[in-house]
Amino acid sequence: MDAKPDASNMQQLFPGEVFANTADFDTGIRQLIPRYDEMLEVIIRCLPSTSHRVLELGCGTGEFSLKILQRCPDAQVIALDYSPRMLQYAQAKITAAGYQNRWSSIEADFGEWANNPEKWAIGGEFDACVSSLAIHHLQDEMKFKLFQQIAASLNSNSCFWNADPTLPESPVLVEVYKAAREEWATEQGITLTEVRAKVGTSVTQGYSSQNQLASLDAHLQMLTQAGFATVAVPWKYYGMAVFGGWLCEF
Numbered sequence: 485m486d487a488k489p490d491a492s493n494m495q496q497l498f499p500g501e502v503f504a505n506t507a508d509f510d511t512g513i514r515q516l517i518p519r520y521d522e523m524l525e526v527i528i529r530c531l532p533s534t535s536h537r538v539l540e541l542g543c544g545t546g547e548f549s550l551k552i553l554q555r556c557p558d559a560q561v562i563a564l565d566y567s568p569r570m571l572q573y574a575q576a577k578i579t580a581a582g583y584q585n586r587w588s589s590i591e592a593d594f595g596e597w598a599n600n601p602e603k604w605a606i607g608g609e610f611d612a613c614v615s616s617l618a619i620h621h622l623q624d625e626m627k628f629k630l631f632q633q634i635a636a637s638l639n640s641n642s643c644f645w646n647a648d649p650t651l652p653e654s655p656v657l658v659e660v661y662k663a664a665r666e667e668w669a670t671e672q673g674i675t676l677t678e679v680r681a682k683v684g685t686s687v688t689q690g691y692s693s694q695n696q697l698a699s700l701d702a703h704l705q706m707l708t709q710a711g712f713a714t715v716a717v718p719w720k721y722y723g724m725a726v727f728g729g730w731l732c733e734f
């Protein structure tokens with residue numbers, strides 16, 4: 485999600501880092517995004533527990549990585565993020581949880597990877613690729629290129645799942661979705677204004693900029709065109725959705 489364009493907060497973040505202080509991320513994201521854990525757990529349920537190689541794009545502080553490592557006991561997770569601050573934070577949590585032998589990080593822009601995959605030793609033949617709250621920072625043309633690169637990096641029966649905000653289907657729903665987020669924050673004992681006070685200012689970095697939302701339909705079309713034979717939306721909650729699919733017909 486985007487950082488707030490607030491001139492009073494002078495720390496410049498990369499799009500997607502969200503909070504001025506990285507230590508605020510794990511609590512703050514759960515206040516900002518309704519049902520954050522449920523959303524990630526839907527993806528976890530869609531992953532084969534026998535996965536050996538899992539690619540995570542935009543791993544942030546490692547919250548999703550930890551869930552994948554628990555779900556897939558044989559998996560090596562290759563976690564990519566362009567933010568050294570987020571990666572450092574994730575590495576400390578992964579090590580504290582004892583997963584350091586099954587998790588490796590790559591500091592890279594996934595837009596750059598989509599354009600020049602040979603620049604990084606990321607390899608291919610992944611059993612799954614996942615992402616949450618990150619790809620919506622790319623323009624649609626780059627989202628499509630990234631989906632193509634993901635498809636090229638997966639085994640033939642593998643899956644890709646992404647959790648991201650999508651463009652509201654109508655102006656009326658913009659207000660409905662906003663109200664739902666306010667209500668969620670209130671249920672967590674805080675107001676959105678209070679959470680947003682901890683959000684930093686982001687500037688365009690590499691291929692990512694402020695929210696570049698696409699409709700859910702547009703995402704599904706891009707996935708189909710990128711080579712996913714089965715596309716699905718296993719979860720949607722107001723403006724947030726989990727979507728993706730398999731390269732083969734399921």
Ligand SMILES: C[S@@+](CC[C@H](N)C(=O)[O-])C[C@H]1O[C@@H](n2cnc3c(N)ncnc32)[C@H](O)[C@@H]1O
Pocket residue numbers: 485498499500501502513541542543544545546547548564565566567570592593594595615616617618621690691692
């Ligand atoms: C909102 S955080 C989500 C982190 C994690 N996936 C989660 O759900 O907790 C988005 C992450 O995507 C990363 N990100 C955004 N654009 C990126 C890009 N073009 N290349 C690599 N990482 C990117 C940010 O640095 C940030 O760590």
